[in-house]
Amino acid sequence: xxxxxxxxxxxxxxxxxxxxxxxxxxxxxxxxxxxxxxxxxxxxxxxxxxxxxxxxxxxxxxxxxxxxxxxxxxxxxxxxxxxxxxxxxxxxxxxxxxxxxxxxxxxxxxxxxxxxxxxxxxxxxxxxxxxxxxxxxxxxxxxxxxxxxxxxxxxxxxxxxxxxxxxxxxxxxxxxxxxxxxxxxxxxxxxxxxxxxxxxxxxxxxxxxxxxxxxxxxxxxxxxxxxxxxxxxxxxxxxxxxxxxxxxxxxxxxxxxxxxxxxxxxxxxxxxxxxxxxxxxxxxxxxxxxxxxxxxxxxxxxxxxxxxxxxxxxxxxxxxxxxxxxxxxxxxxxxxxxxxxxxxxxxx
Ligand code: PMV
Numbered sequence: 001x002x003x004x005x006x007x008x009x010x011x012x013x014x015x016x017x018x019x020x021x022x023x024x025x026x027x028x029x030x031x032x033x034x035x036x037x038x039x040x041x042x043x044x045x046x047x048x049x050x051x052x053x054x055x056x057x058x059x060x061x062x063x064x065x066x067x068x069x070x071x072x073x074x075x076x077x078x079x080x081x082x083x084x085x086x087x088x089x090x091x092x093x094x095x096x097x098x099x100x101x102x103x104x105x106x107x108x109x110x111x112x113x114x115x116x117x118x119x120x121x122x123x124x125x126x127x128x129x130x131x132x133x134x135x136x137x138x139x140x141x142x143x144x145x146x147x148x149x150x151x152x153x154x155x156x157x158x159x160x161x162x163x164x165x166x167x168x169x170x171x172x173x174x175x176x177x178x179x180x181x182x183x184x185x186x187x188x189x190x191x192x193x194x195x196x197x198x199x200x201x202x203x204x205x206x207x208x209x210x211x212x213x214x215x216x217x218x219x220x221x222x223x224x225x226x227x228x229x230x231x232x233x234x235x236x237x238x239x240x241x242x243x244x245x246x247x248x249x250x251x252x253x254x255x256x257x258x259x260x261x262x263x264x265x266x267x268x269x270x271x272x273x274x275x276x277x278x279x280x281x282x283x284x285x286x287x288x289x290x291x292x293x294x295x296x297x298x299x300x301x302x303x304x305x306x307x308x309x310x311x312x313x314x315x316x317x318x319x320x321x322x323x324x325x326x327x328x329x330x331x332x333x334x335x336x337x338x339x340x341x342x343x344x345x346x347x348x
Contacts, residue, residue, distance in 0.1 A: 015039055033170040036164070042337060161345075208272060275301070
């Protein structure tokens with residue numbers, strides 16, 4: 001190992017799943033394949049400062065700052081991450097790290113920072129590794145960055161590239177892997193270019209159910225097997241939809257995925273309701289608006305109360321007016337974030 005100190009910075013986005021990952025096994029392997037739009041504006045910027053240590057400690061040593069302030073609340077998660085990845089990046093024990101991170105979206109907005117944060121950190125570590133192995137191929141760099149990000153948070157594996165990333169093996173999608181995310185390999189209709197996602201912040205509090213607990217709920221779940229089969233079928237159906245640009249079929253599939261994710265939580269033991277009354281108000285308003293206007297606006301949900309409003313770029317002006325006029329009243333502090341499907345992480 002060539003001892004040198006330095007600093008590396010990556011900006012990495014969050015992503016929103018269309019076919020949801022819910023249920024895992026082994027070392028962060030998904031029970032079903034998923035696909036997501038990589039976001040553009042919701043991102044984390046992480047600077048990793050590294051310095052060689054003379055006598056490596058038993059554990060990788062680091063300190064962590066959020067917006068310039070010590071952030072002990074992330075310590076346990078990052079420590080677990082380093083422990084998991086040590087076998088894949090043996091050099092990390094020979095360094096002392098200082099992690100400086102900040103998010104473009106408000107802290108505790110209910111937007112998961114784990115996908116953007118873990119992918120940004122994984123990319124910083126890969127840049128250090130590439131420094132030690134300068135002939136590393138670009139494709140290997142991206143796959144391993146995604147592989148490492150996955151070990152931090154499953155969905156983080158889908159934030160390296162964009163705008164559509166598949167994670168999890170699917171028989172009909174060549175190159176798909178349980179171990180890392182790969183760009184969706186087939187034709188994508190023009191209508192999905194820079195597909196819009198406006199995130200309505202219904203509830204900004206801490207997550208009621210951590211995703212670790214959530215994935216655990218799929219073990220011994222009465223409907224688990226049917227759900228995993230359905231996710232595979234939906235991913236296959238999306239192939240035709242992405243190709244033809246059939247937005248009616250897109251809407252039906254994506255909204256069903258969102259509601260199924262929540263149905264899984266409502267029917268697990270213990271059970272949870274992660275939607276809030278305002279989540280349902282928004283969904284009903286979207287359905288009303290669509291019926292009245294012929295708009296192709298739709299929604300999806302994460303494991304929380306916020307609503308992601310999805311629509312083609314050509315409808316931007318109208319849908320934003322609808323959101324500002326009729327939906328923002330259901331958001332905490334009337335707040336929403338405009339975003340769209342972007343290209344993935346960039347080194348700064
Ligand atoms: O990456 P995790 O373990 O936080 O799980 C994320 C799960 C969902 O956001 C609900 C769905 C998904 O595919 O991103």
